[in-house]
Each structure stands twice: as structure tokens, then as C-alpha cells.
Amino acid sequence: MTPGAVMIFAAGLGTRMGALTRDRPKPLIEVAGVSLLDRALALARGAGVARIVVNTHAHARQMQAHLARAAPGALISHEPELLETGGGLARALPLLDADPVFTLNADMVWSGPNPLTVLAATWDPSRMDALLCLVPRAEATGHAGPGDFFAAPDGALARRGAAPAADFVYAGAQIIRAGALAGHAGPVFSLNPVWDRLIAAGRLFGCVHRGAWVDVGRPEGIALAEAALAR
Template sequence: MTPQAVMIFAAGLGTRMGALTRTRPKALIEVAGRPLIDHALALVREARIPRVVVNTHAHADQLAAHLALTAPDVLLSHEPVLLETGGGLRHALPLLGPGPVFTLNADMVWTGPNPLTALAEAWRGPEANGGALLSLVPREAATGHAGPGDFFLPLRRRGDASTAPYVYAGAQIIDPAALAGFPAEAFSMNPVWDAL
């Protein structure tokens, strides 16, 4: 069954963006005339995902005010202390409901097919998909990505010295049961993927 909820990660500080995020959240930076969060929400609406949760932290009041005007059905999961992606997802689970969920990074803009729709079409369930299904793109297709790749195919992590040809594209379906082995309050999705 296709997940019925999506977690949009929007709590990051955006420190690499310097002056752009000193007085506003990264998710409200405009790209192509629209805030990043609006690009993410457009993908969610197109994919017809009924439950939407957005996490907040830095300049949370601004993001909350924007969403109250543009997407009043969105639920907010505020993080007084940054929890990173894994901890943020676990913190939001009461709002997301049971079962596997989509996650989407708010600080990316996609071209081409909707990654959420593509994931939904490929999803066969937690057992068949090994607990998660990640959207990957070839490193050369990831505009603005200057770092190493993240994954090889068949799916395996890059290791220490990377020539990995695929980059995580900021969208996935994951079974929250995969978070159970991580007792820390704040943790990244990276060790979760490694464990899977």
C-alpha cells in the first residue's frame, strides 16, 4: 500500500547559505520565484499524499506563518533542539500516523518526473523493499552538488573513498520501524540506511 503521509525536512539551519538564512529559514529562500517549501509542497500535492508534516526549528515562526497562509492543512513538528533527519522523523511519528512514510528534503528542487510518484509506483512494502526505498540520481545530473556520490548500484554505500556514481535525491519511502535501533534523540538517516 502506498504511504499516506509525508515528512518534509525543513528544520535545518542553512549555515552553508550564509547571509540568506541569517534572518529566515532555509525553506523560505526563493528559487525560480517561489520559496523552496512551496516547490516541495507542489510535489506532495501532485502525488496526492493526504497527510503532510513539516518540521521546524530556525525562524520557525516565519515558516509557520507562511504555511498558515499557503497550506493550512500542513501539520508542524517543532524541534526546540535540532534532531537531524532520523531524530526529526521519529519526533514527528505521532503526527504522521502508522506505517511507512515518504520523506522529502525541502532544500532541493527537482526537474523531470515527480520523485514521490516514482517512489510510490516502485514501492512494494517494507519487506520487499528492505525497509526503505530511496530516490537516487546520477551524480552528474545533480546540479549544484559538488561532493562525492552516496551510493553504488546494486545498492550499497560509498565507503570512505568515494567514486559512487549516485547521489541521494532527497526523497524516500521508509518504514519507521527502521528507527527502532537508534536510541539517541538526534541522529541522521545515514546510519539507518547503513543498517538497512
């Protein structure tokens, strides 16, 4: 089942990009002539997702103007104050008007299979409350630091260091049930405690992206992504 809506996370400050985000939002930085936001929009369209919601914060007017041209049907969830990933998704749920939903980070570059299509093909609501797209740590180009999860043979996830299995990085795409966000006090919270609660309940799973993936969170990530796309 393909979820009917996707939340594109695009509200970050982009401080790791330095001068590149002084006068523009990070999602409008171009890789091989195409903005990161347009690449995320293309993935959503390619997966047949009908409703697209994009959150904004820094340089919001530029984001609004770009979306009016590139994706006039997209809805905007503006955050005057940053709400982090969990809070941002919770705020956008009325606009998304679907359950479950995709989420997609706007600062990743992918090649190979569409990650949203892969997620939809793997999603099993009888077992899962969230399904994360993963990349093996050794293949996570541009990613600094260790992996995030271990995966059991059936795809069930545990936190890094909790099980003797392969080490994976969260690649910035998932399917998640709206109900998984319930019970968090206050509007600002990360998805990490949500995932921890789902791990404890045995309801967090992962699937592996079989293609190139680059984290474009720093300036050097642009060249790494362009090189990956050229290959």
C-alpha cells in the first residue's frame, strides 16, 4: 500500500552549509543543476504520492516562491519556531490528512530505486508502526559518525550496539503511523524517542536502499553527490 501523503522535511537552518545558506535555504542548494528540494519532489511524484506537504522556517518566502513554481499543489507547514522532526510532523498531520504517511528529508541525494517505492512495497501494517529506509554504514557517503541501527533478519530494528548484526544509517525516508506520535508533551520533539518506543514494542522495522545515497549536509557533500550521480 502506498501512503497517500508525504512530509518533506525542509525547515532546517542549514548551519553546517556555512556561507551557502546565508541568503538561501539549504533545500534550494543545487546538485548537478537540480535543487535538493526538486529532487525530493521528484521522488514523491515518482512514487505516485498525491499529497505533498513541505515544512519551512529559514528563508520561508524563497521556499514558498519556489514551491509555487515547481509544485503548485504542494501544501506548506510553516514553523515560526523550529519544532524538530517529531514536532514538525505532528504539526503537519492535519495537512497530510492520511495515515500512515511518508516522510522524506530534503538534504539527501539518491540513485537507484525510488526509496518511497521500496518502502511502500515492504510496508506491513500488521507488524509495523514505522518502516525506515536504511543504508549500510560503509556505503553512507557524506555521513559523519557511526551507524544508527542494527537490523535483524526480519528487518526488526535495534539501536546501535544493542544486537550483533549489521550496522545501518537511517537514510532519511520512512513510513510512519500518525498514532506513533501520540503521548509526547509539548510541541517540540524529535522522532528518535518515537522510534525508541516502537523498538521497545517490536514495531520498528527497516528496509535497505540498494543504490547510491549521499548526505548533503555539508558543502563537501555537493561534490560527493555529483560524483555519485555521474557514476
